[in-house]
Amino acid sequence: MAGISGIGGSGLDIDSIVSKMVAAEKAPKQDQLTATQSKATAQLTAIGSLKGAISEFQTALTTLNSPTSFQARAVTLSKSDYLTATASTSASVGSYQVAVTQLAGSSKVALASLPATVTTTASDGTKSSSPTTFGKGTLSIKVGDTKLSDIQVDATNNTLSGIRDAINKAGQSQGISASVVNDDTGSRLVLSSTKTGDGNDISVSVSGDDGSGSQSLTKLAYTPSDKDSTDPAAAHSLSKAKSAQMTIDGLKVTSASNTVSNAVDGLSFTLKATTPADSPMTVGVSQDESGVKGNIKGFVDAYNKLMGVIKTQTSVTKVGDNSSPIAAALVGDATARGLTTTIRGELGTMQGTGAVKALADLGITTQKDGTLAIDDTKLSKMVSSNFSDLSSFFTGDQGIAARLKGKLDPYTMTNGILEQRSNSLSTTLKNVDAQTATLNTRMTALSDRLYKQYNAMDQLYSSLSTTASSLSQQLAAMPFANKS
Incomplete structure (x- = not known):
């Protein structure tokens, strides 16, 4: 409750008095x-x-x-350039003489080279060029025995770039990609696979070619062969799929990938490069002290x-x-x-x-x-x-x-x-908050009561002052008041 100092004329600073009394009570x-x-x-x-x-x-x-x-194993390598190795707890403590003779590789194929564009002559003799197109049909691509989703070729994608995009879309999840390469013989599709291991070579077959394009779709067919054509424009293998080969203590090990995990119980190798001939490396397995x-x-x-x-x-x-x-x-x-x-x-x-x-x-x-x-x-x-x-x-x-x-x-x-201790302390803090709120409410009520009391006293003082002044004036006006 707001107060006004000396509102009745007493001159008291009621605000200061009340605030100090409340503070003294609250402190x-x-x-x-x-x-x-x-x-x-x-x-x-x-x-x-x-x-x-x-x-x-x-x-x-x-x-x-x-x-x-306490069963973990540590692996040491006499050379670090050729492979990395990890050991599980099942690996036996010991050492192995390891040679890497061949890294696993994937297939890459260059399909037949074709003219990038076709030139046509109009009846008036005007010549114009347009991209080479193919007839409608189906391309079937395989990597080893794994077949990619068939590529349907029609008027919407019957160019080298259109077929490239269709292959990339279909082969994204299977590790097949295509690109268009322009070499000295013309333009051609180059197909790449990420699948390593013997026999996982790329092959392309064609069916349903209607021959409606400027080039036959069958020109994109390719069958892997031990001996490709010597014609540079013909389809041929750029790299053949192959398995990794290594020897462990003289025993030959073949793996479809460069990660070899089933040759030695508990040991896994990741091959990086072939070792020099007659220069194996030592792989040691010990307790992981x-x-x-x-x-x-x-x-x-x-x-x-x-x-x-x-x-x-x-x-x-x-x-x-x-x-x-x-x-x-x-x-x-x-x-x-x-x-x-x-x-x-x-x-x-x-x-x-x-x-x-x-x-x-x-x-x-x-x-x-x-x-x-x-x-x-x-x-x-x-x-x-x-x-x-x-x-x-x-x-x-x-x-x-x-x-x-x-x-x-x-x-x-x-x-x-x-x-339990934390819960008890949290309860204590909640109780402090509750008691603080109660204290503030009580102090507000005390402040209101004090303001009422002091304002009433101030008004009484004012009333008494007025009465005293009136009496003084009346006494001064009486006849005997002026007698000397």
Whole structure:
């Protein structure tokens, strides 16, 4: 409710008085709500950071708990110019002498050369040129035993460019393409296939040619042959389809494509170039020790990040000699404290009877600040000499990865510790909003009441002032008032 200072003549600044009284009444409760809101918001953010760090740690644990991560294979090549290779977990550890003697190739055919245009002479002797046309009919194109959709040639597409476009449209999904090439003998269609392997050569047959064009459609026919015509204008093969050939430890392997995946169990080769004669390359398959080390380091990094988040959110920072220390959002929080105790306790547990019974056996030790550090030399030595024991230590229901994950699951599961904590904090924030709205409503009512009271007082003051003035005037007018 708006007020006007001194409306009755009292001279009081009613607006200032009311606003200060309302502020004084509101301040204690508002400060309490603001403090509660700030604390709950900070804790909610901290819980979110904690949950994210736990999730990353769980991902690292899941990777370590996968037996396949310890069964992975690494491939080494003595030369990298001729092929690439990958190995699955089923590949046997060992080495192979490999030579690439022929790469797989696809078919490319130049059809018969024809005049690009036809010249006609009118009755008046005027000459004109027009594109070479073909009669109506059907072109059938095959790649090996695979037949492309028939190409219907009619008045709408009976030129070289029209037939080219029809082939490209029909062959798009089957790896067949066509282009028009103008060489020294004329214009011709050149057909290309992407299908490699012996016998996958392009052939073209014609049916239903009505001979209505300037050229017969049958001139576009082509049948693969071991020996093409020597006439440069005739149809001929530019490249024949062929299979890849290689030897593995002297054994000949033939593949329809340059990807060879069924020659050695678990090994896949992608051929890039032929090797020099009598100069095979070595392909080695070994346990992926580097990958395992990377997974272990990923586990340590994720753990250290989690400990770092907990430390940040539970620390007390001293600002100065005369200032109050700054406490992080989760100082004294039982959730963070319990999580730290649980994880560290599990890390120190001994297990098994093999060479790896504890993280310390791998060169992983706890530092003064609670983080883990790796002795890379010791880890590399243990990975190389006790590879099978690593899998037993990390994987399985009793492995350290599963045990740690089991300790973390109650925190991150649906309706788990962190979710319940987050829900509680969210409820607190909603309550703060509701209490703030109630407080504002109450302060508005208080303001209205005070304005009414002070305005009434101001009006009373004005009325009393008027009465006093009137009485003074009446007394001054009485006869005795002028006697000395």
